[in-house]
Amino acid sequence: MIWPTSSEMTKTGWFMNSSGSGELKFHVDAGLLFQLGEQLVTRRSVALAELIKNAYDADATIVKVSLLDITEKGGTIIIEDNGIGMSFEDIRDNWMRIATTMKRDEPISRVYCRPRTGEKGVGRFAARRLSGVLLLESVHENPSGVKQKTRVRFDWKNEFTSGKTLTNIPVEYETLSVDPEQQIGVTLTLLETQDIWSEEDLIELERDILSLVSPFPQADHLDFSDREDECLPDPGFRVEFNAPEFPEFTGGLEDRFLRAAWGVLEGIVDEKGIPSYQLEIREVGESIEFKPENETFASLVGARFRIHFFVYRKEFLEGFDIRTQDAQRKGRDYGGVRIYSDRFRVFPYGDPGDDWLRLNELRAGRVYGVPESLEFLTEEAGVARPFLLLPGNNQLFGAVEVSRLKHPGIEINISRERLVENETFSSLRRFVQIGIYWMTLQYAKRRASQRREEPEERETLTRNIERVIEEVSRAEAIPEPKKSAIVQSLRRIKNIAELCEEKYISEIGMLRVLSATGATVALIDHQLRAVLEGIRSIHTDLEEIKGKVSPKVARRALDAIATRTWDWYHLASQQVAELGHLLGKPARDRRQRNNLRNAVDQVISTFALYIKDYDIEVLNEVPKALRLPPMYEAELHTILIHVLTNALKAVRGQELRRICFLAEREGDSIEVHIYDTGVGVPTRMREKAFEAFETTSTPDPILGIGTGLGLKVVRDIVEDYGGQVFFAEQVTGKWSTCLTIRLPNG
Numbered sequence: 001m002i003w004p005t006s007s008e009m010t011k012t013g014w015f016m017n018s019s020g021s022g023e024l025k026f027h028v029d030a031g032l033l034f035q036l037g038e039q040l041v042t043r044r045s046v047a048l049a050e051l052i053k054n055a056y057d058a059d060a061t062i063v064k065v066s067l068l069d070i071t072e073k074g075g076t077i078i079i080e081d082n083g084i085g086m087s088f089e090d091i092r093d094n095w096m097r098i099a100t101t102m103k104r105d106e107p108i109s110r111v112y113c114r115p116r117t118g119e120k121g122v123g124r125f126a127a128r129r130l131s132g133v134l135l136l137e138s139v140h141e142n143p144s145g146v147k148q149k150t151r152v153r154f155d156w157k158n159e160f161t162s163g164k165t166l167t168n169i170p171v172e173y174e175t176l177s178v179d180p181e182q183q184i185g186v187t188l189t190l191l192e193t194q195d196i197w198s199e200e201d202l203i204e205l206e207r208d209i210l211s212l213v214s215p216f217p218q219a220d221h222l223d224f225s226d227r228e229d230e231c232l233p234d235p236g237f238r239v240e241f242n243a244p245e246f247p248e249f250t251g252g253l254e255d256r257f258l259r260a261a262w263g264v265l266e267g268i269v270d271e272k273g274i275p276s277y278q279l280e281i282r283e284v285g286e287s288i289e290f291k292p293e294n295e296t297f298a299s300l301v302g303a304r305f306r307i308h309f310f311v312y313r314k315e316f317l318e319g320f321d322i323r324t325q326d327a328q329r330k331g332r333d334y335g336g337v338r339i340y341s342d343r344f345r346v347f348p349y350g351d352p353g354d355d356w357l358r359l360n361e362l363r364a365g366r367v368y369g370v371p372e373s374l375e376f377l378t379e380e381a382g383v384a385r386p387f388l389l390l391p392g393n394n395q396l397f398g399a400v401e402v403s404r405l406k407h408p409g410i411e412i413n414i415s416r417e418r419l420v421e422n423e424t425f426s427s428l429r430r431f432v433q434i435g436i437y438w439m440t441l442q443y444a445k446r447r448a449s450q451r452r453e454e455p456e457e458r459e460t461l462t463r464n465i466e467r468v469i470e471e472v473s474r475a476e477a478i479p480e481p482k483k484s485a486i487v488q489s490l491r492r493i494k495n496i497a498e499l500c501e502e503k504y505i506s507e508i509g510m511l512r513v514l515s516a517t518g519a520t521v522a523l524i525d526h527q528l529r530a531v532l533e534g535i536r537s538i539h540t541d542l543e544e545i546k547g548k549v550s551p552k553v554a555r556r557a558l559d560a561i562a563t564r565t566w567d568w569y570h571l572a573s574q575q576v577a578e579l580g581h582l583l584g585k586p587a588r589d590r591r592q593r594n595n596l597r598n599a600v601d602q603v604i605s606t607f608a609l610y611i612k613d614y615d616i617e618v619l620n621e622v623p624k625a626l627r628l629p630p631m632y633e634a635e636l637h638t639i640l641i642h643v644l645t646n647a648l649k650a651v652r653g654q655e656l657r658r659i660c661f662l663a664e665r666e667g668d669s670i671e672v673h674i675y676d677t678g679v680g681v682p683t684r685m686r687e688k689a690f691e692a693f694e695t696t697s698t699p700d701p702i703l704g705i706g707t708g709l710g711l712k713v714v715r716d717i718v719e720d721y722g723g724q725v726f727f728a729e730q731v732t733g734k735w736s737t738c739l740t741i742r743l744p745n746g
Helices: 006-011 031-039 044-057 088-095 123-130 199-210 324-334 359-363 423-453 461-474 480-515 517-546 551-583 585-589 596-606 608-613 633-651 710-720
Strands: 062-068 076-081 131-141 147-155 172-177 185-193 238-242 263-269 275-281 286-290 304-309 336-341 344-346 396-402 617-620 658-666 669-676 724-727 737-744
Touching (some): 044 062, 088 131, 263 423, 275 423, 461 480, 596 608, 710 724
Parallel strands (some): 062 238, 336 396, 617 658
Antiparallel strands (some): 076 185, 336 344, 724 737
């Protein structure tokens, strides 16, 4: 319908019967910020990402994200950057203007000529999603060199409420001059956080934040600027993450891990829209290239990707100090191909469970087949149905780089998650898929060649299933629909078998941990009996106090009882805490760089009553700051419990009863030494002691007889981490035995 103009309305009598006329204006309810913040941005990591992107657009080189007191509601989040800051006018005219066009009008940043990441002017309201109050503090240097600080306070919870007109809500601010040496930049302090954060929440957040910025080197970044003469070289952008309430995290993908990939695939679209691919095969040090015929992507000129392809088999991971099950766990947690627009990640592409490349679907045989341009390669691969070896998302660690400016067809949804599913996005998917298909063919080809050349492999259930799948695929007598159904069923059986094998390996690790609980439980039983006896004696003392009339005497007696009660409580707490280290889920789920001195103290405290009863001196001389290479806390405590138990048994009946823990960095290794003044280990038993069911210790009234598995378990764990454990050939001074554990300091 075409509405009449004002003059036409007058001529046709639109206003003839009205009793009044005038103009109407839109009013914006403050509840809009609720829609833009809490409802539009549902994922906390996306909300934080929006605030971090603003720092990138302001030419910051580093952003520090701190989460304080967030285990309860009402905590604090601080986002601090060293960008160019905002002047008072910038805050008034741009930051406080909803849906501002500033980033569209100035798509390139002022200092490093970065393509700005935002355009809709609503990302800043993600702060409303996270907290009730926002304090904005900006230090900016004007063209004359004078620095000014502007502070603004936004009380989302109490002031910006539904029913109020947004433009009528006053916002407090102040401006002041600052010292010329003051660091410029913006600090956002989010007070009264709305959510309770658990350790699992923080692990997920850290994973998202660490993956927020594109892993492509800055030199590889797409150049969109026509102001090259005005731009300074971009030094890069880094996000630092800090959460003091939680233990140290070791998440993310280290270069050391990525070097264990079977191959690294790179793809790029040239200025004519023609894609090309390069594959570096680590195993043989070979580099091959591929440029498909009749494939062009005119809408993706300059787009690129890099993908690390992992094969989770022991022979491909040897020499990298990576256990197969740990690599598989990395794949589940971090695997996937992520999309980055203007260097920042677009969620949720690459998340666990996201299959935007449809690899898992293709593996199950439910989607289209090989692109026509690659059909001629299937015969060269040397394997029937080579795409049975197509990798899943958990085997790929990759990044795809695009840009809104260079690729206008790339559009991000207003929720700041996912790209609009248009023709350009479909081309992007196909560009990456073709490279992965071609890489799969190269892997299948080399695997078939190796099988012809290598001696017979060790038989496993999964290999037998794979062999049956290949035989069924070649069988011409089986009708194609039935053949596909059989292959899919076998593939599901193989996946179940792989999970069972992984579970079996995991259970072995847990059994090793449980091997330390026998002595621990026996010790706890002994010490908790002492706690009960202590409580009984406290009851007796309290009964005696009832008959005493002197308040002074009663007070002294009560003080003594209070002290003893606290001692018994502390002893019981130590026992429970140690079982938590052994059996708690966090101690078995994630490797971390454990502080060795603290771990030794914790284990020694578990044996405190035993050590006191037998008058044994246990020294902890481990340097305070020494941390071990990443390992599971439960396994570290298992090692320490076994070696300390053996040492305690050895010294219990000696005249000099002393044990000492020492540690030092030695070249590329960390060496842990456990000295004792016990009965010693005969030379003939120094190697035999590490065999199963071999023991040199004497029966102990509290710690038991011993199974002869302790040192075997210690060696198995240490060797899994690429280390060694052995008895020193000679021990000097007062010591009779020295057990050394050597771990690579990687």
